[in-house]
Amino acid sequence: MGTITQSKRQLAWVFDLNKCIGCQTCSVACKVLWQQDKGTEHMWWMTVNTQPGRGTPRDYETMGGGYKDGVATPGKLPSPEEFGGGWDYNYDEVLRSGKGRTAHLEKIAGSKTWGPNWDEDEGAGEFPNSYFFYLPRLCNHCTVPGCVEACPNNALSKDPENGLVLRNEDVCQGAQMCAQACPYKKIYFNPSLGISQHCIGCFPRIEQGVAPACVRQCPGRAAWIGFLDDDRGAVSKLVNKWKVALPLHAEWGTKPNVFYVPPLAPVPLNPDGTFNEGGERIPLSYLKSLFGEQVGGAVDTLKAEMDKRRRGEASEVMDILVMYKWEEALGGFDRDPAEIVWSTNGAG
Amino acid sequence: MALLLGLTGNWGKQGTGTRSWAISGLDGGSFMRQKGRPGQDAAREWVTNLAKARRMLTADDPTLTLEMVTYRAAQMAAELGGLGRMIPPAFLWYYQYGYKERWNNPDNNDPSMKRTFDEYLNESIDRGWWDSGLAKTYREVVPRVLFEAGGNMLRRQRGGQRLLLDKLWPDLKMIVSVDFRMNTTGMYSDYILPAAQHYEKMGNSMPSVHHLNFVLIDQAVDPPEDVLNDYDIGIGLVRKIEERAAAREMLQFTDRNGVQHDLRDITNKLSMDGFLLDEERRMDETIKDDAAYGILPPDSSLDVARQKGAIRWTGWGLVGHGLGQASTIKPDETHNPFRWHTEDKMPYPTLTRRAQFYIDHEWFLEAGEEFPVHKEPPGHGGPARQFKMTSGHNRWSIHSMNMTNNILLNTHRGEPFMFINNRDAEAKGIENGEWVRVISDVGSMQITAKISPSVRPGQVIVYNGFEPYMHREWYSQADVEPGHVKWLGLVGGYGHLQYRPLQWQPVPADRAVHVDVEKVS
Structure with missing residues (x-):
């Protein structure tokens, strides 16, 4: 089994769930950059799902993995059907076969019952007190990555300089123990290459001083990247200083490095249409089930800081979350990727 | 909502109002043909003459504001056929696409409609309200050629494809679809002219008042084989028309409004003797003209746009839907429409020259809509449906x-x-x-x-x-x-x-x- 070598520094992501609008620009940026080859059709290293929801792979939160009391607990290997998607369509039949209206655009490959964003905008509650929000997910580049430890071939490692979880595809044998160990189920299998694959934090971009595509492309200014120990950076301030950004399912024991600013929502309505001022639209218990007990404090801090701004007072948290300049999202990885001549080393 | 904002004084100052979606900042492109020759001297001459002509055309009423002059000039240009032959399509739908029956169906209408739709429509035609919109013309003229450029009417037409396919398509001798998509209208076309997608050519994003910027979209990749920039598709068609007109010795024709058109040398006329055929030069000229018209800062050019990506507007130009914002663009200040009216006390371009909600037109009075009023949606689609x-x-x-x-x-x-x-x-x-x-x-x-x-x-x-x-x-x-x-x-x-x-x-x-x-x- 692989051993986890700790890195000197750790890169981390923050997503503000109050600003994410579920536009899928991050997903598409990632897909177009990394998952266009044969064997990657069903892969979405970056996904955005509606919560509450079953997510991708379907019901991944029930599949196990991670650590219990510090002991690795292998979970389930999700099936292709549970990941969903991977759709291709009968474009030729519809557009070029001359069948006219008897043939419509249909899926001819991939899952019949699920997709990476199948339950978009469904959420929970009852009208008019329904609720939902968007949750972007990628590899958490965990500090205690169960996947690294589970690999029988030592194909996975944490980069010593930045903590990204990387895969040596020449060494990977496709055993998929990593995918069983990962409680977030963010590791995919490439049937064409016979190996597993996952988000590598846009490592080649990071090496060149360019932020990952998911962060750089976010039109909502809802995503940040940066080193957790960079006290002046937005990520560190949101996570360490103000504690308004929390990991997802910290109880799974892998110490994930993707953090979320929890969503606020308008108060619910009473049956007569008046505001239920003391009520919760998104139940705090639901937020706790995702982000742990600390989420209450994070929500309180956010509300207090928003109130400060409403009173015209200064608020460092709100200034960071507003992100007046988009370069603030990049944690210093602000080089323009268009300036770089990328070497493909014949790998295509 | 607008009435509420008006009554409470909540527009025309910072922190108030609603923002309509309007486009502007296109004068460089819009006036390219009219200015006649390359260079910004030509642009300045054209715009000076245009302003003079508008003033002259409206000299009977010296109290007209810039906004009113612009609207009235646009209206007069429509009457003279100066803006090409735009028509309000509703009349075409009514006379030829089979909508007459639907619009007369009482189920689809509000109960306050006292007469049949036909009666209202005929009265509006008889009273000449739609003469400049060629409403009468479309009682008789049957369309023969359909050119769809990015439109996809078989998807978009409210009322559906069936009326179009049953009523319009049989009359058409030729249907051409210019698009970057293989869409449903394309499937019903005789010809598809594949056009470059946004990243395969140079362009600019919609110049919306929401962001007040000219945003350059540069070409990222070459278009696939056989795919052309839509400008080049247009020029190709013009070349062919010129060639066929010469071959058939049909060098001139007079349209229904008596306007004579010359088909000789039209490619050169439309491209300023070839000057505009080059994509980069065309974009550079457009941006520089925008600067000459005061829409962009004086030093703007393609090079500057490439360097900055976005250039903030400095003015509205002379197109009505920009001027309709009625507010001076100030650097580093949020744009709020109507400040000319609220701060400078410039009259509104309405009948009464005030912010007008009361419409004492006889039809509005008859319908009880002389003031904004809530009415239940009409039963269109079938009033009893769930x-x-x-x-x-x-x-x-x-x-x-x-x-x-x-x-x-x-x-x-x-x-x-x-x-x-x-x-x-x-x-x-x-x-x-x-x-x-x-x-x-x-x-x-x-x-x-x-x-x-x-x-x-x-x-x-x-x-x-x-x-x-x-x-x-x-x-x-x-x-x-x-x-x-x-x-x-x-x-x-x-x-x-x-x-x-x-x-x-x-x-x-x-x-x-x-x-x-x-x-x-």
């Missing part, structure tokens, strides 16, 4: 732009869907993801159900843009919409309520169409 269908924009594409793209399809259901409330679905035994049929009095479509408690009970939501051929049978949202036009839209000859191209005219309502939803057996 649901009201509304629309909205999806999040993963812009309108229909990449709706059939494999990657984007994988980011949602990957098939057309309709939101329905969980209780409504339960009552009808509809499962999440199941195909259902949506029915109105004018047609039906098949679509999958997506169940969400965030949908109001009694409502169904269908995002706009699903391509008809994504649906079984190829019928989509527009095919259950009657495409109903409200008779008060025919009013003209009343101050600000009169026809100008792209402005006031009868338009179809597609909101709250009454539909039923049934399981597909």
